[in-house]
Amino acid sequence: MSAVEPLIAGTVVGFRQFRLDSAGRLLPLHAGSRAWDPAGTEAACARHPGHRPPVAECSCGLYAWHHAADALSRCDDDTTVVAAVRAHGRVLLGEHGLRAERAEVVALCLPARWTARRRARVAAQLRAAHPEVALHTSPRTFRRAYAAEPLDALGVRTRPTAHARLAAAVHVPWVLGVVALYSVVVWPPALDRVMASGGWAVLLAVFVLWQAWLVSHALDDDA
Ligand SMILES: [Zn+2]
Incomplete structure (x- = not known):
C-alpha cells in the first residue's frame, strides 16, 4: 500500500x-x-x-x-x-x-x-x-x-490500481489490430489506400500516444 x-x-x-x-x-x-x-x-x-x-x-x-x-x-x-x-x-x-x-x-x-x-x-x-x-x-x-x-x-x-484500471485499455489495440487485419483480408485494396494516404503515420502516432498514456498511468502506482 x-x-x-x-x-x-x-x-x-x-x-x-x-x-x-x-x-x-x-x-x-x-x-x-x-x-x-x-x-x-x-x-x-x-x-x-x-x-x-x-x-x-x-x-x-x-x-x-x-x-x-x-x-x-x-x-x-x-x-x-x-x-x-x-x-x-x-x-x-x-x-x-x-x-x-x-x-x-x-x-x-x-x-x-x-x-x-x-x-x-x-x-x-x-x-x-x-x-x-x-x-x-x-x-x-x-x-x-x-x-x-x-x-x-x-x-x-x-482508487483501483493501474493493473485493474488498464485491464480493458491494453486490449483495445489488440481488438483494433484484429479488425484492421480482417478488413484487409475482406477488402485487400484497403491496405493500399491506407498506405497511400499516409494513414500509416496516423496509425503510428495513435500507437505511440497509446503507449505513452499506458506508461504515464502505470507509473503512478506502486501496486
Ligand atoms: Zn508486525
Whole structure:
C-alpha cells in the first residue's frame, strides 16, 4: 500500500483473492498457509509476536483491496476466487487497499474465465463448505452487490490500481489490430489506400500516444 493513513477503528468492506484447496478451504495467496475461518479470522504477526496487527511500520495484518476490480483482475488460474470481506477492529487504510486486525468473509465470487463445468463443480463445493457465505457465479452481480466503501469522509481517496484500471485499455489495440487485419483480408485494396494516404503515420502516432498514456498511468502506482 502507498500513502498509509492513520489507524481507524470500525468496519470496512474490502476485496481479496483466496486459493481453494481440495476441501474448498480459503487459503491466503501470500502470507502463511493458515486457512481463513469465514466467520472471523484474526491477524497474527509472523515476525514480531508482540505486535497487535496491523502495525504501520510492519507488514502484518489481513490485506484487502478497496475495489473489487483489483481482486477480480488478479484471478488468472483455476484455484483462485475472489471474496468480499468485512474488516474489523484496527484498520490501516491506503490508497488501494487496507490492512486489518480481523476480518470475516461475506461473499465469494468465481472468476469469469472458468469453464461452466468447473464453475458448477466449485460452486457446489463452496456451498457445501461455506453455506453461510453468499456465492456469486457472475463477477457482474458481485460488483453490483459490493461497491467500494466511500472513505472520503475519513480523508482517504481510494482508487483501483493501474493493473485493474488498464485491464480493458491494453486490449483495445489488440481488438483494433484484429479488425484492421480482417478488413484487409475482406477488402485487400484497403491496405493500399491506407498506405497511400499516409494513414500509416496516423496509425503510428495513435500507437505511440497509446503507449505513452499506458506508461504515464502505470507509473503512478506502486501496486
Ligand atoms: Zn508486525
